[in-house]
Amino acid sequence: MTEGKWRVMPEMMAGALPVLEKLNSQGFEAVFVGGCVRDTIMGLHIHDVDIATAALPEQVMEIFPDSIPTGLQHGTITVRFQNELYEVTTFRTESEYEQHRRPAGVRFIASLEGDLLRRDLTINAMALMADGKLYDPFKGLLDIERRLIRCVGDADARFQEDALRMLRAVRFAAKFSYSFAYRTWRALRSHHHLLRHIAMERVMAELDQMIEGPRPAAAMKLLGASGLLQHTAKPLPALTDIQKNMRWDKLAELKPSLRWAALLAYSGATVGQTETTMESLRFPGRLKASVMAVIRLQLQMKHALAARSYSEENQLRREWTICVLEYGAEAAADWLEILILEESYPDFAMTFKQWLEEMPATVLKQLKIDGHALAQGVKRQPGSWMGSAMKRLLLAVAMQQLPNEPHRLLEQAKLWIAEDMTNDDE
CATH class of the missing domain: 3.30.460.10 (Beta Polymerase, domain 2)
Incomplete structure (x- = not known):
């Protein structure tokens, strides 16, 4: 004593x-x-x-x-x-x-x-x-x-009593940058299958504290070495085989609200595996939506970057703008921020950031005309055409091809409608 x-x-x-x-x-x-x-x-x-x-x-x-x-x-x-x-x-x-x-x-x-x-x-x-x-x-x-993590008394008994203690031990080891005592680590590895008895809400609470803690990368490394996340009550496919070629040490530089998005976006998992993981962990709806927006935007932009030459700047800018309008400026900004996890910071990141900052509008409510005014101005009954026209106007404004001014927006809409009617006649 x-x-x-x-x-x-x-x-x-x-x-x-x-x-x-x-x-x-x-x-x-x-x-x-x-x-x-x-x-x-x-x-x-x-x-x-x-x-x-x-x-x-x-x-x-x-x-x-x-x-x-x-x-x-x-x-x-x-x-x-x-x-x-x-x-x-x-x-x-x-x-x-x-x-x-x-x-x-x-x-x-x-x-x-x-x-x-x-x-x-x-x-x-x-x-x-x-x-x-x-x-x-x-x-x-x-x-x-x-600087040692050690169980009180018999480590086997402690982990068999409450299997959540294994996740707690990992959390404390990561938080304080401690090592495991040999018998404690051996017991954890021997009993990781018992984690299936623990409610997923309790698992999520522990993982949340790890991800938002001071050393999230260390926590993920220990979780990988322990095999714990392969034995939860519900599957976590996006967390069982994290990509090895990422700069996970940079994860702690992100604000806590972005860390889940970063971790899942760069886990190497498919969209389906990511959705399964979030459902298993009972992700709050808002967090789930923001994470999925970042992941879908990332997939679409990586496809665009792989398919097109960097010299096609206007086309690349259009692809980026479409992504921003579809998934939101917040998701776009989040994705640009988590790019620090890449082995080398992408050259395009600063360009995309500048394009995002230059966009006069990224949502319909920022346009200087609404659907009602548009319908009145072109003298047409409201209908499905309005949504298409408004989205087309938003893209043109975001691309800085059209000033965000009521009369200019209305005139452009009239031109497009006239063109469409001519094409229909042909």
Whole structure:
């Protein structure tokens, strides 16, 4: 057991210190636990505070009458103190896990070490006392110093209890740039098939944190080496064989909202495989739509680039403009941004960016004429012809072949309609 006096307590912990002290004064052991302790030791900013205590839930509520019974079945009470809310959970041990994902029940105990024993990793199984003393029965501090991911106790047992812990272990290893202890990695590789018992929403939550974290490329590399994503409850074909020739180290340079689009666009998967992957992970509708817009735009532009010479600038500009109008300026800008993943930044990228910025309009509502005014101006009844005419006007404006001015748009529409009528007569 590693013990020592911790030097500086973060402001958020210091604010919660009176809660610990009040529980202590009533004869109950109370400590800070979990991620807030880990991040404090690592010198990282903490986002919340978790408190564990020997006091039973009803005893916590007696000491803090204004508290909220948010998770009584798990022993968790939300304590109100000086306009802040703190989660206080009774020391507990968990009974046998059901289907490798949740304990059948919990039993409240008085032992802090017993409570820490149920946790997944040593770096998450430390406690900080009110006086700043670190309680570390499983050598989490040593593993932080060694930059090591290691399970508490028997790694096989920890992963068999809750298979999601394998993804959590990968996430922490990537986030902190840690290595795996040999037995922990061996256990993870031995039990990766158990991930099929985990709900896809929980899998998505972990993957989301990895992709949006500081080292998404490291996370994907570890996921590939572990084979975990080949054993999920639903298939993830776009994530099981990521292209090797991409500059994945650049993924972290993209804003988080673009990383999924970048990852899936350059996964080497087909459109169908990508759609299957997003459906399996329960992608939110808006995210799914934005990712697919980028992927379809990319496929169309790569086909255009492969089929045409760079010297055919006007035709290439037309192809690009058509893509922008079909998939949206946002998808186009996103695709240009994720091109940093290419082995060498494409020469055409800056040209496409300039063309995009020069477009006077990219959606119909930006035209200085609407369908109603168009129908009145050409003296025709509204009909299907209006949509075609408006799209044709938008393309001409976006290509800068026609000024975005009401009278010019109307005159051009009249010319096209007259031409079409002449062609029909012929």
